[in-house]
Amino acid sequence: MMIVKDIKERTNELSNLKKSKIILALDKVESLNILPSVIKYVVGVKIGLPLLINIGAENMKNIIMNYKNDAIFIADLKASDIPETNENIAKTIKNIGFDAIIAHAFVGSESLKALVKHLSVFSLVGMSHKDSYLINSNVDTLIKISQIAGITNFVAPATYPDIIKHLRKEVSNALIISPGVGAQGAPFGSALKVGANFEIIGRSITTALNPVEEIQKILKLQNQIISA
Numbered sequence: 001m002m003i004v005k006d007i008k009e010r011t012n013e014l015s016n017l018k019k020s021k022i023i024l025a026l027d028k029v030e031s032l033n034i035l036p037s038v039i040k041y042v043v044g045v046k047i048g049l050p051l052l053i054n055i056g057a058e059n060m061k062n063i064i065m066n067y068k069n070d071a072i073f074i075a076d077l078k079a080s081d082i083p084e085t086n087e088n089i090a091k092t093i094k095n096i097g098f099d100a101i102i103a104h105a106f107v108g109s110e111s112l113k114a115l116v117k118h119l120s121v122f123s124l125v126g127m128s129h130k131d132s133y134l135i136n137s138n139v140d141t142l143i144k145i146s147q148i149a150g151i152t153n154f155v156a157p158a159t160y161p162d163i164i165k166h167l168r169k170e171v172s173n174a175l176i177i178s179p180g181v182g183a184q185g186a187p188f189g190s191a192l193k194v195g196a197n198f199e200i201i202g203r204s205i206t207t208a209l210n211p212v213e214e215i216q217k218i219l220k221l222q223n224q225i226i227s228a
């Protein structure tokens with residue numbers, strides 16, 4: 001019988017193996033070119049909606065099949081629909097081979113539960129951009145909604161470290177992945193320092209002249225922070 005490990009266990013194992021706290025964010029078709037050379041340094045790959053639409057489900061299936069033992073794959077759809085449609089989204093995404101999906105919590109626990117039935121869910125309880133005041137001023141409600149749906153995996157912003165700190169305090173066993181380091185201004189390692197498990201990093205790597213060198217630099221910084 002195949003034992004299915006949960007997402008926290010899998011990311012921990014991969015992280016220990018690779019000495020990495022990086023989840024690579026790929027949003028553009030051309031960014032796929034770097035995948036073969038960087039996959040061994042990252043714990044997960046977060047696929048953005050534009051990339052998924054542009055390459056299509058069949059191509060995505062093949063990519064995931066190719067790398068499924070090397071990293072976890074997260075569909076960043078920010079699912080936010082009624083329960084019936086969310087369930088349809090979850091089935092579709094699972095069928096492509098994704099391990100997890102990112103969802104908005106503001107739609108309510110029933111919509112989240114519809115996703116949880118099919119795959120691991122990362123609930124968005126804060127966002128990294130300047131305009132994110134509506135979501136970021138409702139973090140506690142969003143955490144509650146997520147918990148009612150049985151979710152302990154979260155996305156929280158590195159650009160608002162207090163949100164990560166608060167989330168870690170509220171949900172001590174949470175798996176927290178955090179965007180906003182690098183291109184959006186938060187220093188590499190800063191999200192880890194305040195309680196995130198992994199940092200989601202896109203453009204700093206995908207647009208680097210030498211993505212492998214850039215990753216190695218980031219890993220060094222992350223490891224300095226972890227061991228400090």
Ligand code: BMP
Pocket residue numbers: 025026027048076126127128129155157179180181182183184200201202203204
């Ligand atoms: P970058 O490192 O290039 O800024 O990429 C960050 C990634 O995380 C992007 O794919 C973006 O869509 C996503 N993201 C974010 O930046 N802030 C959030 O609050 C939530 C996200 O999913």
